[in-house]
Amino acid sequence: MTAPAGAEPQNDSPRSRGRLRHWLAGAGVATLAAVLGITLAVRGGATPACAAPPSGNTVHKGKASFYDAGRSGGNCSFPGPPADRLYVALGASQYAGSAACGSYLQVTGPKGTVRVMVMDHCGGCGTSKIDLSTEAFTKIADRSQGIASVTYRAVVNPPLTGGLTFRLKGGASRYWFAVQVGNHGNPLRSVEAKGASGGFRKAARQSDNYWTIDGGIGPGPFTITVTDGYGHQATATGIKLVTKQVQRTSVPLVSPATPSSSPSPPAPPSPSVSPSASPAPTATVEALAGPAPLGSPRC
Template sequence: MTAPGTDPENDTPAGNSGTQRSNRRVRHWLAGAGVTALAAVLGITLAVRGGATPACAAPPTGNTVHKGKASFYDAGRSGGTCSFPSPPADRLYVALGKVEYAKAAACGSYLDVSGPKGTVRVLVMDQCGGCTPGKIDLSDEAFARIADRAQGIVPVTYRAVVNPPLDGGLTFRIKGGASQWWFAVQVGNHGTPLRSVEAKGPGGGFRKAARQNDNYWTVEGGLGPGPYSIRVTDVYGRQATATTIRMVAKQIQRTTASLASPDAARTPSSSPSAPPAPAAAPSPTPAESIAPTTTVEALAGAAPLDARC
């Protein structure tokens, strides 16, 4: 029951019910405004505490010198997470941490690494699962060029090789399981991080391929039975197109298309002290190689592009 002399809906004295309801609405409004304001403040506070968005994954590029540490390992006969058929013939390779491996964006590029004993040029071939940013894992052979193995881990500096001399042109390797309905290709012997790969079959236009963590580029839905034209662009804007790439799985198709500048052979690199150039790409066995394909299109230019994702 309601007490005598009260408003049944607001439990306030009947004679003052209008005033009380009005005051109650004001208090509710103020409380709501306070909550809204508090939420806004909390939102701002959380945003500030969250800090700047971490830099997204990206491979080393340009002339930036990175300071870090290097250890060593042996990949055996494996081509690493970059899915190469084998390590380079000189076995001078490196594994990068997740951030610099950047979902395979670093695969096939070169670094000049300097340590206590000197400088070595290495091919990025693998991802190092336990490496934090700045930590790299060199092959046994590469580590021996810059330090004594007994040291285990040594301080190093390293930077990208912007225009490495390469032996031959771009290579292409169709993935096992690929078909006219699902296109998957690995690009080799490019020397610098790739920004994009586009491909087309007969009678179609170029379609952008998606980079996968295993260093293959895929086009869902496929491009038909081939042959294919494949346009490759690196992070510096250099571009080359190869033609007549065939749907032949697991075999290296060699071309004369190249991303290298014409003077690459005369200017080994921008390294602190130019070491001997390594073999440009993993050496296939005779069974893996097939006849060269026709190629074309020289560079489109070398204006630096943002390599970050």
């Protein structure tokens, strides 16, 4: 079952607390600090030290189960599942604190192959287990199996319709910037933003797939630069301070001219996903060729 990333249950019995107090009584300050750091990391559901989303040409072998997220956008906080309902949840080491959100995997099972978007964190999945949507699982295995042996790999520069999307989180304001980037295809490396005045500031990735800047960057409109793990970069302008609405752009992060990438022609701007909301403004985007691919994490 897929569940939000969270802390493991702790043994907090009186006996355990007594043992801990007794042990700490004879410990030095450095040891105490180390113990407290470990405890905070466990309780906070920290991302594993070597966590990284699937990327490049690496083929992973493992098992796949299936689940139904309903109308939810999963731990990636998307407005909802993709229209084709082909999505996947990854374990902590590959979900990587939301770094995998919005990227795509090609999964092959006994019956065939399917392309799925990373939308969720699977709390019960280890390094070799993935949790597919029911619709995706039935394309690669018989549902009666429950669990199937699979291989999967990242889809590099997946063809997508339309350009980048931006969605400001509820509560975002001139004093606290929080944006979600969508329709990017490859795992994102960084997001930088600036307001009508001042320079770019680097945003911090959060586990719910929002990028935040404490203190805010003013009332907008905003200019946002997005860089993926392979070095592709795009800069969008004209993003308004409107929360909970999808603001669409017209140019993909990965240019159609980029080798191994063949995105569909950009779709025209469309309204927010909320039927009652006013149409979101269209941003101007410049797609740039970037540096070498992002390397493996150092452990």
